[in-house]
Amino acid sequence: MPRGHSNAGANRCILAGSWMPLLVLVLCSVIFPFFFFFGPGAVENIGELGIENIDWRGKMAAKHLKSLLSGNVIDVISAGIDDENPLNLDVFLKSNLSASWRRVGEDASIENDSILESRQQAGDIELELPNSGFTNSSESDDQWDFVDEATKLARRKLREERREKRVAYLAQHDDEATLQLENDAIQSSKSFDSAVLGKYSIWRRDHENEKPDMTIRFMRDQMIMARVYLTLAKMKNKLDLYQELQTRLKDSQRVMGEATDDSDLPPSALKKMKAMGQVLARAREQLYDCKLVTGKLRTMLEGAEEQVRNLKRQSSFLGQLAAKTLPTGIHCLSMRLTIDYYLLPPEMRKFPRSENLENRDFYHYALFSDNVLAASVVVNSTIVNAKDPSKHVFHLVTNKLNFGAMSMWFLSNPPGDATIHVDNVDEFKWLNSTYCPVLRQLESTSMREYYFKADKSLSAASSNLKYRNPKYLSMLNHLRFYLPEVYPKLDKILFLDDDTVVQKDLTGLWEVDLQGNVNGAVETCGESFHRFDKYLNFSSPHIARNFDPNACGWAYGMNMFDLLEWKKKDMTGIYHKWQSMNEDRSLWKLGTLPPGLITFYGLTYPLKKTWHVLGLGYDPNIDPKMIAGAAVIHYNGNMKPWLELAMTKYRPYWTKYIKFDHPYLRNCNLRE
Numbered sequence: 001m002p003r004g005h006s007n008a009g010a011n012r013c014i015l016a017g018s019w020m021p022l023l024v025l026v027l028c029s030v031i032f033p034f035f036f037f038f039g040p041g042a043v044e045n046i047g048e049l050g051i052e053n054i055d056w057r058g059k060m061a062a063k064h065l066k067s068l069l070s071g072n073v074i075d076v077i078s079a080g081i082d083d084e085n086p087l088n089l090d091v092f093l094k095s096n097l098s099a100s101w102r103r104v105g106e107d108a109s110i111e112n113d114s115i116l117e118s119r120q121q122a123g124d125i126e127l128e129l130p131n132s133g134f135t136n137s138s139e140s141d142d143q144w145d146f147v148d149e150a151t152k153l154a155r156r157k158l159r160e161e162r163r164e165k166r167v168a169y170l171a172q173h174d175d176e177a178t179l180q181l182e183n184d185a186i187q188s189s190k191s192f193d194s195a196v197l198g199k200y201s202i203w204r205r206d207h208e209n210e211k212p213d214m215t216i217r218f219m220r221d222q223m224i225m226a227r228v229y230l231t232l233a234k235m236k237n238k239l240d241l242y243q244e245l246q247t248r249l250k251d252s253q254r255v256m257g258e259a260t261d262d263s264d265l266p267p268s269a270l271k272k273m274k275a276m277g278q279v280l281a282r283a284r285e286q287l288y289d290c291k292l293v294t295g296k297l298r299t300m301l302e303g304a305e306e307q308v309r310n311l312k313r314q315s316s317f318l319g320q321l322a323a324k325t326l327p328t329g330i331h332c333l334s335m336r337l338t339i340d341y342y343l344l345p346p347e348m349r350k351f352p353r354s355e356n357l358e359n360r361d362f363y364h365y366a367l368f369s370d371n372v373l374a375a376s377v378v379v380n381s382t383i384v385n386a387k388d389p390s391k392h393v394f395h396l397v398t399n400k401l402n403f404g405a406m407s408m409w410f411l412s413n414p415p416g417d418a419t420i421h422v423d424n425v426d427e428f429k430w431l432n433s434t435y436c437p438v439l440r441q442l443e444s445t446s447m448r449e450y451y452f453k454a455d456k457s458l459s460a461a462s463s464n465l466k467y468r469n470p471k472y473l474s475m476l477n478h479l480r481f482y483l484p485e486v487y488p489k490l491d492k493i494l495f496l497d498d499d500t501v502v503q504k505d506l507t508g509l510w511e512v513d514l515q516g517n518v519n520g521a522v523e524t525c526g527e528s529f530h531r532f533d534k535y536l537n538f539s540s541p542h543i544a545r546n547f548d549p550n551a552c553g554w555a556y557g558m559n560m561f562d563l564l565e566w567k568k569k570d571m572t573g574i575y576h577k578w579q580s581m582n583e584d585r586s587l588w589k590l591g592t593l594p595p596g597l598i599t600f601y602g603l604t605y606p607l608k609k610t611w612h613v614l615g616l617g618y619d620p621n622i623d624p625k626m627i628a629g630a631a632v633i634h635y636n637g638n639m640k641p642w643l644e645l646a647m648t649k650y651r652p653y654w655t656k657y658i659k660f661d662h663p664y665l666r667n668c669n670l671r672e
Helices: 003-046 056-068 071-079 090-094 108-121 138-190 214-235 239-256 269-287 290-324 328-342 354-358 372-384 403-412 437-442 445-452 458-468 475-486 507-511 541-546 563-569 571-581 593-599 624-629 663-667
Strands: 363-368 392-398 419-424 492-496 500-502 519-521 558-562 604-606 632-634
Touching: 214 239, 214 269, 214 290, 239 269, 328 372, 328 403, 328 663, 354 392, 354 419, 363 372, 363 475, 372 392, 372 403, 372 500, 392 403, 392 475, 403 419, 437 475, 437 571, 475 492, 475 563, 475 571, 475 593, 492 507, 558 563, 563 571, 571 593
Parallel strands: 363 392, 363 492, 392 419, 519 604
Antiparallel strands: 492 558, 500 632, 519 558
C-alpha cells in the first residue's frame, strides 16, 4: 500500500478516536451551562410547558437541544419543573415507583390524572421539532405562547386545588391537635414543682440537688469512719491523730444536731465537712488496715442492729400503752357528765319515745361502748346522713362506770327525732359465768396469771400488753355474740363499733337479701392475707378438720345480723362450744374476731366493699376516693381518732361530727 494511503487512514483513525472526547467536552462546556442559565425556560419550551417572557435565545437553544436528547429524557425533565424549584423529584414521586417513594397522604394516581386532564383541556399539541436547524416563523411563536399560557393556567389551578385540600385536611385535624397539645402542656406543668424555692428552671437539672439530705448523709458517713479510725488510732498509739479525730467528730455532731435536711444545716457545715475530710485522709494514710477496718465496721453494724431491735420493742410497747389509755379530756368529760346525771331527779333520767325500741318497722342499731365522745360521733354521723331520722333507733350499752355519763350526754344532747336508749351491761343478770364461757375463763386463776402477771422482759411485756387492753377483757366486747338475748323482739339489727363514722344513709342495708345467712359483712382478705390461717391455729386438729385455712376473713365493726336465722341455727350455742374448747388458748388468742370467724363460718354474706372501708387506724395509704365513697369508715387499729397518735389526715372525718364549742367540751379543754 502506498505511503500516502497509510497516512490518510491513520489520520481518519485519529479523528474517529478523538470524536467522543470532543463530544463530552462540548456537552460540559455548552449544554450544562445552558441548563444553568436558561434551564427553566428552555426545558419548559422543550416539554411544551413554555414561560411567557422567554427570549428568542432560549427558543433556539431548545430546538437545538431537542436534537441531542431523547423524548423520554425531555419529558422527565419537563415534568419535574416547578416555579419555585427548577428541577425537583415530583415526577419520580408520581411515577410508577415503589410505595416507599410515594408521598404520604397523597394519591399520586389521582394527581397524574388531573395533570393529564388539564393538559388535554389546554390543547396540548405535540410539536415536531426538526433534528437540525430551527424555524423563526410567527406561527411557531404563537403556538408556543398559546401552549405556555394554557399550561400555566392549568398548573395554577392544580396548585390551588392542592392548597384547598391541604387547608381542609389541617382544619379537620386542627381541633384534635390543639387538644393534644393542651393535654401535653397540662401534664408537663403538673411535673413542675413551683413551690420549691430555687427551681427557677425545670431544664437546669445540673443546678438542682436531687437528694435534699445529701450533705447530711455524707457527714454521717464521715462520722462513722471517724469512729473506726478513733479505735485504730488508740490501738496504734497515735494520740495526736486520736485527739484531732475526736475534736472533728464533736464538731460534726454539734453542727448536725437534729437536722434532717440540708437546709437545716448552718453555713459552717461545709467548712466542718471539709476539715473532717482532710483528717480522714491523713488517718487513712497512717492507720488503714483492711482487716481491722472490716472487723470494726462489722462490730458497729451488729451493735446498730441490736439497737434497732430494742427501739422497735420499745415502740411497740409504748404504742400498745398509748392505745389503751384514755385522754385526759375524755376522762374529764365522763366525770362531769356522771356528776350531773346523778344530780338529776329520777323522773328526768328517762329517754323519750321508748315505744319505738321494739318496733320492727324501724331501723335498729346496736352500739356497745364505754367512750362517750366516740359513741356521740357514731350516733350523730348516722343521724346527719339519714334520710328519715325519725325511723332510726339506737340501742346503746355501756358499763356501770360510764352509764351515768353516757345517759347524761344523750339526755342533754338528744339525737333529733331519732330514738335512743342506754343500758348497763352489769344489769344483765343472765350474763354470768355459769352461762358465758368467756366470763368463766376471765375469772380463772390461770387466765389472770397469763394476762396480768408482770414480766421483767420488755419483749414479753409488749406482746402481752395488747391482750390487757380493756376492749379484749370487757364483756362489752363479747356482748355481740348475745344479740338475740339482748333484743329478743327484733328481727334484724345493724351492729356498729364505736370507732366508726357513718357517711351515708344506711337504710339500704335492711333491704339486702342475706340469702339465708346470719351475718352480712365486708370481706377483708386479699391474695394471701386476712384469711383464716392468720387468726386460727391450724396445727390444732379441731381447727384443721373443720375449717379451710384459705377461707376469706371478714370485718367486725359494721355487721347486719338476721336475728331470726340466728335463733334457728343456734349461733350462740356454736359460739359457746368453741369458746369452751379454747380455754387453754390453743385455738386462738384472746379477742372477738377469731371466734366470730368460727361461729359464722359458712353463714356470712359478703357485702359490697363500699359499705365499709377499714384501716384508718393503722394504714396511712388508703385511697381518699375509697374513703369518700364509703358508707362507713372504720378506725380499726391502735391510732384511734381521739388519741394524740391518730393519723392527722384521717382525723377530720371524725372531728367534723363533734361540736367543740359545746360547754362540756370547752370545760374539759377538748379542742379540734
